[in-house]
Amino acid sequence: MKKNSFVFYRSFAEALAEMSEADALELLRAIIGYGLDMAEPTVKRKYVRMAWMLIKPQLDANWQRYENGCKGGEYGNRGGAPKGNRNAAKAKQPQNNPKTTPNDNDNDNDNVNVDKKKDAKALSHTHDHINVHDKAIAEADANLIDWMRQNCPDLLQAKNFKHYVTGEELERLKRTHTADKIVSIIMDIANRPDKYKRYANLYSTIINWLRIESKKK
Numbered sequence: 069m070k071k072n073s074f075v076f077y078r079s080f081a082e083a084l085a086e087m088s089e090a091d092a093l094e095l096l097r098a099i100i101g102y103g104l105d106m107a108e109p110t111v112k113r114k115y116v117r118m119a120w121m122l123i124k125p126q127l128d129a130n131w132q133r134y135e136n137g138c139k140g141g142e143y144g145n146r147g148g149a150p151k152g153n154r155n156a157a158k159a160k161q162p163q164n165n166p167k168t169t170p171n172d173n174d175n176d177n178d179n180v181n182v183d184k185k186k187d188a189k190a191l192s193h194t195h196d197h198i199n200v201h202d203k204a205i206a207e208a209d210a211n212l213i214d215w216m217r218q219n220c221p222d223l224l225q226a227k228n229f230k231h232y233v234t235g236e237e238l239e240r241l242k243r244t245h246t247a248d249k250i251v252s253i254i255m256d257i258a259n260r261p262d263k264y265k266r267y268a269n270l271y272s273t274i275i276n277w278l279r280i281e282s283k284k285k
Contacts, residue, residue: 074103075130083119087202091116095123102127114225115202208232215251220258223270231269241271245278253277 080099084092095116098109102124111117205213205224212233216224223229233241241250253274257263267273 069131069135070105071103071134074127076103077126080123083123087115087119088206091202095119099123099127103130106131204229204231207234209235209238212238216254220255222261223254223258223264226261226264226267228265228268229270231271233271233274237271241274249278250274253281 076099084096087095091113094111094113098111098116098120101107101109109120111120209232213224216232224232238250254270257267257270257273257277
C-alpha cells in the first residue's frame with residue numbers, strides 16, 4: 069500500500085535536529101520510506117534504532133487510521149454499511165462524512181490530543197536517552213572524537229556520558245600534559261568499563277585520573 073503524503077510531527081523534526089548528520093539522514097529516510105510506502109527500513113546505527121523504536125508506533129497508528137478510512141469510504145460508495153452490519157438498515161449517511169472518507173492526511177491532524185500526548189512522550193524519551201549523548205559528541209573536539217571511534221568506541225558509546233572534551237578543554241590539557249599522556253589516560257579509562265556508570269564528564273574524569281596518577285609518583 070502506498071500514500072501520497074503522511075503526517076510529519078514536530079517531535080520527529082526536533083529529534084532529528086539533535087542528532088549527528090549521519091544519524092539524522094538514516095532516521096529521516098526510514099521515516100519517509102515507512103510513512104509513504106510502509107517500507108520496513110534497515111536501521112544500522114545504534115541511536116537511530118532507539119529513535120526508530122519510538123517513532124514507528126506513531127506511523128503504524130497513522131497507517132491503521134488510513135486503512136480504516138479507506139474501508140469506510142468503500143462502504144460509503146456502496147450506499148451504506150457492509151452487508152450484515154447492524155447499521156445497514158439505518159438511513160444512509162452523507163458520503164462526504166469525514167469519518168468515513170479516506171484522505172492522504174490520515175484524519176490525524178495535530179489538534180488530536182491523543183497524538184500530542186504520544187508525541188510529547190516519545191520526544192521526552194528520545195531526549196533522555198539519545199539527544200543528550202549526541203549533543204555531547206557534537207560539542208566535543210572533532211579530532212578527538214574521530215580518534216576515539218577508532219581506538220575506544222565503547223567509551224564513546226557509553227550512554228551515561230553527557231560531556232566529553234571540547235577543543236578548548238583539550239588545549240588546556242595540552243598545556244600541562246603531553247599528547248601521549250592524555251591518550252594514555254583516555255585508554256586507561258576506556259579499559260575500565262566497570263567504572264563507566266560512575267562518570268558523566270570525560271574531561272573531569274581525565275583530570276581526576278591524572279591527579280591520582282601524579283600522587284602515586
